[in-house]
Amino acid sequence: MLRTEHLTKSYGSTVAIDDLSVDIPSGRVGLVGANGAGKTTLFRLLLGLARPTAGSVEVGGRSVAEDPVGIRARIGYMPEHDCLPLDQSAADVVATLGELAGIPARAARQRASDMLDLVGLDEARFRPVGTFSTGMRQRTKLAQALVADPEVVLLDEPTSGLDPSGRDEMLDLVARLGADEMSVVMSTHVLADVQRACDHVVMLDAGRLVVAGGTADLLDTTGTILVEVDARADELMAALTARGLACTMSGSRVEVTAPDADAGLDAIRDEVSELGLPLNTLATRLTSLDEVFVHRTPR
Amino acid sequence: MSDPVSAPTSAGAGRVYDRGYRRYDGPRGGRRAAVQALFLGSIRRALGLRRSWKQKVLPWLLLAVTAAPAAVFVGVAYVTRNTPAAEVEFITYRDYVGISTALLLFVAATAPDLICPERRQRVLPLIFSRPLTGGDYVLAKAGAVFAVVFAFGFLPQVLLFVGQMLVSDAALAYLRENAEILWQAPLSVAILATYLALLGTAIASLASRRMVAAAAFLGLVLVSSTVSAVLLGSSSQGLGALVNVMGIPLFVRDLVFLGHIGDDTPLGGVSSGGVLAVACYLAVTGACVIILLARYRWAER
Numbered sequence: 029m030l031r032t033e034h035l036t037k038s039y040g041s042t043v044a045i046d047d048l049s050v051d052i053p054s055g056r057v058g059l060v061g062a063n064g065a066g067k068t069t070l071f072r073l074l075l076g077l078a079r080p081t082a083g084s085v086e087v088g089g090r091s092v093a094e095d096p097v098g099i100r101a102r103i104g105y106m107p108e109h110d111c112l113p114l115d116q117s118a119a120d121v122v123a124t125l126g127e128l129a130g131i132p133a134r135a136a137r138q139r140a141s142d143m144l145d146l147v148g149l150d151e152a153r154f155r156p157v158g159t160f161s162t163g164m165r166q167r168t169k170l171a172q173a174l175v176a177d178p179e180v181v182l183l184d185e186p187t188s189g190l191d192p193s194g195r196d197e198m199l200d201l202v203a204r205l206g207a208d209e210m211s212v213v214m215s216t217h218v219l220a221d222v223q224r225a226c227d228h229v230v231m232l233d234a235g236r237l238v239v240a241g242g243t244a245d246l247l248d249t250t251g252t253i254l255v256e257v258d259a260r261a262d263e264l265m266a267a268l269t270a271r272g273l274a275c276t277m278s279g280s281r282v283e284v285t286a287p288d289a290d291a292g293l294d295a296i297r298d299e300v301s302e303l304g305l306p307l308n309t310l311a312t313r314l315t316s317l318d319e320v321f322v323h324r325t326p327r
Numbered sequence: 328m329s330d331p332v333s334a335p336t337s338a339g340a341g342r343v344y345d346r347g348y349r350r351y352d353g354p355r356g357g358r359r360a361a362v363q364a365l366f367l368g369s370i371r372r373a374l375g376l377r378r379s380w381k382q383k384v385l386p387w388l389l390l391a392v393t394a395a396p397a398a399v400f401v402g403v404a405y406v407t408r409n410t411p412a413a414e415v416e417f418i419t420y421r422d423y424v425g426i427s428t429a430l431l432l433f434v435a436a437t438a439p440d441l442i443c444p445e446r447r448q449r450v451l452p453l454i455f456s457r458p459l460t461g462g463d464y465v466l467a468k469a470g471a472v473f474a475v476v477f478a479f480g481f482l483p484q485v486l487l488f489v490g491q492m493l494v495s496d497a498a499l500a501y502l503r504e505n506a507e508i509l510w511q512a513p514l515s516v517a518i519l520a521t522y523l524a525l526l527g528t529a530i531a532s533l534a535s536r537r538m539v540a541a542a543a544f545l546g547l548v549l550v551s552s553t554v555s556a557v558l559l560g561s562s563s564q565g566l567g568a569l570v571n572v573m574g575i576p577l578f579v580r581d582l583v584f585l586g587h588i589g590d591d592t593p594l595g596g597v598s599s600g601g602v603l604a605v606a607c608y609l610a611v612t613g614a615c616v617i618i619l620l621a622r623y624r625w626a627e628r
Binding site for chain 2: 075077097098100101103104105107109110111112113114115120124125127128129130131132133135139142146172174176177204205209210
């Protein structure tokens with residue numbers, strides 16, 4: 029659905045996106061990274077609102093550089109920051125933005141009503157946006173992103189500012205939208221949100237691709253065993269290396285690559301026992317995307 | 328897809344209800360439809376439509392102010408139609424193009440209202456995520472100001488013309504004798520409206536606050552007219568007249584109505600005054616277009 033090839037975007041000496049090549053499939057995709065990782069810049073590049081310094085961007089097989097206006101007709105966008113006209117009602121804001129996407133005025137008003145109903149603002153839709161809470165503004169932003177029924181919707185930190193129950197409901201809605209024919213790309217720095225709502229994940233760090241793939245695939249790290257001991261991890265690593273196992277160490281954590289998981293687990297158990305180490309974790313599978321991110325991010 | 332799904336877990340404003348997403352399979356316009364929607368939305372805003380009554384007061388009051396002289400002149404013409412005073416022409420169509428400062432006040436209030444909040448409240452990323460370019464945005468916004476100023480400037484002319492025609496002894500004869508007004512008046516008003524719309528929106532695009540933009544616009548008008556007066560000094564005519572930004576479109580108006588700069592204007596009698604006036608008009612409007620396009624080029628930066 030979305031593809032970048034050696035995409036680079038620089039602002040002066042600051043490189044926001046650095047040689048990024050990634051294929052983002054249809055469905056529910058989480059774009060993950062810390063603040064400043066390049067998530068919003070990537071959205072702007074996908075929308076054709078920023079020009080790449082190098083490389084290319086495609087949406088649905090069409091080059092964004094060649095037809096940015098046409099691409100924008102197919103994409104819905106929910107910015108992270110406050111961006112709503114405060115003196116207009118939510119119904120007017122969403123309907124107007126629907127019209128700007130090319131929907132006839134009457135249909136746009138009907139769609140606005142439907143979308144505000146969908147996001148839970150049916151009763152408040154005639155109130156000025158300036159009187160809304162942060163959570164209600166987030167919902168209005170989501171409604172305007174959906175009003176033109178886009179093929180792809182880009183949500184920049186959609187759960188930002190929501191209380192826990194609002195966050196749950198927003199994630200449920202995102203998951204449901206992506207289950208329909210619409211593709212949803214949700215940026216966030218909360219990995220648990222992605223793990224819960226998305227089928228695919230793209231992790232960025234300082235503008236570079238950390239890893240991309242199916243959420244389930246990334247959590248299933250077959251052939252890798254993680255060992256965490258409370259002390260003397262270096263001795264464990266040396267012992268396992270002496271047994272012919274490939275190891276890397278990060279703090280108190282040792283990552284062992286073992287073609288035969290059972291044999292690898294036996295070897296680790298024996299060494300931990302012989303060295304008398306306080307075992308904290310022994311796992312063949314990463315349990316959260318946080319672990320995947322930590323595991324994959326270069327140090 | 329459109330089937331209703333799980334009910335909300337709890338009630339109350341601000342909750343996200345997943346009641347099912349419905350696809351849209353109706354007609355879609357492209358870029359032209361988007362520009363038209365922005366243009367019409369801006370006109371509605373300028374006229375205070377779909378806004379509180381307070382927002383409606385200013386535009387309609389100003390329309391009344393611009394139309395009032397025409398109504399008065401027609402009324403006077405009616406009352407004096409059978410007296411020697413009927414031969415007196417109280418105001419010409421040429422004079423009427425530049426008579427009302429209400430248009431100035433309207434542009435000073437409206438152009439910032441259409442431009443500044445969208446920049447200040449960071450609405451532009453939402454607008455430019457639609458199938459629009461920076462140039463489209465400029466066209467829609469400046470076009471909306473132009474359309475309303477033109478309407479407010481031209482409607483009183485229509486009122487004046489129709490009123491004078493009906494009050495005159497022979498309506499058809501009046502129409503025949505003043506047929507040239509039918510193109511001179513709208514063209515002159517269009518020249519003035521284009522100038523005011525571009526100047527007003529260009530200045531507004533440089534400010535985030537409406538008050539600052541309005542003050543800058545009126546300040547430019549006042550300062551330039553003062554400087555012009557100083558430059559002209561005791562002589563009532565000279566090149567210094569071109570420093571007055573609000574004088575420039577009125578000199579061009581003279582070319583439309585008279586074919587030359589009016590002798591009763593500060594530029595009257597100046598050699599090549601007409602050419603200079605047109606050059607200044609094009610320079611100011613061209614500079615405004617450049618400023619506007621540069622300000623909204625960021626959309627594709």
